[in-house]
Amino acid sequence: MTGSFLNAIGGFPVISGVLLVLLSALGIAFLYILLTSKQKAQEYAYSVNHDLEESKNRLTEAEKIGHFGSFIWDLQTQHHFWSDEMFVLHGIDRRMHRNTPTLEEFYSYVFAEDRERVKTEMMAALARTGEFEINYRVELPTRALRWLTMRAKALGAPGDRVHLVHSIHGSVHDVTKEKEIDKAKTEFVSLASHQLKTPLTSINWYAEMLLDGDVGPLNADQKKYIQEMYESNQRMVDLVNSLLNVSRIELGTFSVEPVPTNIIDMAQSVIKEQMPTLTGRKQVLTTHFADNIPLIPVDIKLFRMVLQNLLSNAIKYTPEGGHIEFEITMGVRKGTISIRVSDSGCGIPEHQKDRIFSKLFRADNVRAQNVDGTGLGLYIVKSIVDHSRGSISFTSEEGKGTTFFVTLPLDGMEKKDGIRKLS
Ligand code: ADP
Secondary structure (H helix, E strand, O other): OHHHHHHHHOHHHHHHHHHHHHHHHHHHHHHHHHHHHHHHHHHHHHHHHHHHHHHHHHHHHHHHHHOEEEEEEEOOOOOOEEOHHHHHHOOOOHHHOOOOOOHHHHHHHEOHHHHHHHHHHHHHHHOOOEEEEEEEEEEOOOOOEEEEEEEEEEEOOOOOOOOOOOEEEEEEEEOHHHHHHHHHHHHHHHHHHHHHHHHHHHHHHHHHHHHOOOOOOOOHHHHHHHHHHHHHHHHHHHHHHHHHHHHHHHHOOEOEOOEEEOHHHHHHHHHHHHHHHHHHOOOEEEEEEOOOOOOEEEOHHHHHHHHHHHHHHHHHOOOOOOEEEEEEEEOOOOOEEEEEEEEOOOOOOHHHHHHOOOOOOOOHHHHHOOOOOOOOHHHHHHHHHHHOOOEEEEEEEOOOEEEEEEEEEOOOOOOEOOOEOOO
16 A cells, blocks of 8 residues: 555655665765775875884984994895995995995905905805904095905795805904904913013023033923923923914015925924824824826925824824824815824813814813913914915814814915014
8 A cells, every 4th residue: 555655656766765875875985994094004104114214313323333234245136225324334435336346346345455355254244154253454535544344145936946146145244353352362362472472482492401411410300390490491492482473474574485394294294293293192193195196386394294294183182002094195186285183192172173263272072181282372273264366175073083174275375574474
């Protein structure tokens, strides 16, 4: 009855009117939602941007205060990044560089004397993925030198199993102050050692004169005590000489005078010199010296120190009756010779192996045995080998023995002018 009435008075336009109102309301609501979400999205984007900007500013400030810069070299896309502080540290005006320096450009900022070494170290680091550290200097516009340490990671592409390096990420730190403090410390050690050397040398002379009976015969007890004094003093002279050598290495004041040398003759003479100790300890020495080793230009005094140290350590750290092997052959790598000194001695504890070439380091097992030593020998040996563009490594098992390997290029050492020779 009602339906027919509505129909009768034209119900259709009423319904469509209601529908229209409803649709408009929906449209307005939709529009409102659209507008507010856009506004929300804009607000969100703004706050993310703001946070990003704040983090960037905080990082820039931290880099400025901490004297370090951060960088990325993407070797694939060539999209590189240097933070502002990287430019400051390298003494470069950022405004003059629209593009971030490439790796090649970076080399040109490195101080000329360090450039080739830095290139070689970088090439070695880029051969495989992993962390590395490179130390170098830059010359500032004021001509002052700044010391920098780069700590970085060479990364491959994600999922790449070949370990090809795609990018380098890292930071560069200003270590000039640390270097200066280190230098002052080395200079102090050098000065103190010099002052100590004179009285120690005269004690040696007088002890020798007494032992030789220059001022009359000594009885057995007197001779024994003077002999002990002489030996203790000799150990002090050795320590002072090693300290002087270390300071000359660190200050870079030592000279290198390479002359063509028969390394085998040198090895034979070192063995002869140490034979009394070796036979005294009833040790057996086996040698294998190849007969095709050419003359190699080395500084005789310096390279002798390398052989002396390796052999005397093998003797010192091997118990009575132990075995020592000394071998010099052409190297596996073309253009090199290889030196191997093996012993059946106490070995190096696994947890201390990474410190063996550090200054003044002596492993726990040799300290416990009360064997004489300064912990300076291998540090000096490594510095000499590095200077000879060679390499030194070792394998060792505690209680079983140790083998040191030295590789020396046939080109030998590079001449270097200096105020002093190592003694
Ligand atoms: P030093 O022998 O005067 O202590 P080095 O610098 O020559 O100093 O050697 C550092 C340390 O390395 C030694 O104290 C010892 O702990 C360890 N070392 C060196 N050579 C050997 C070796 N052939 N066998 C076992 N340990 C060794």
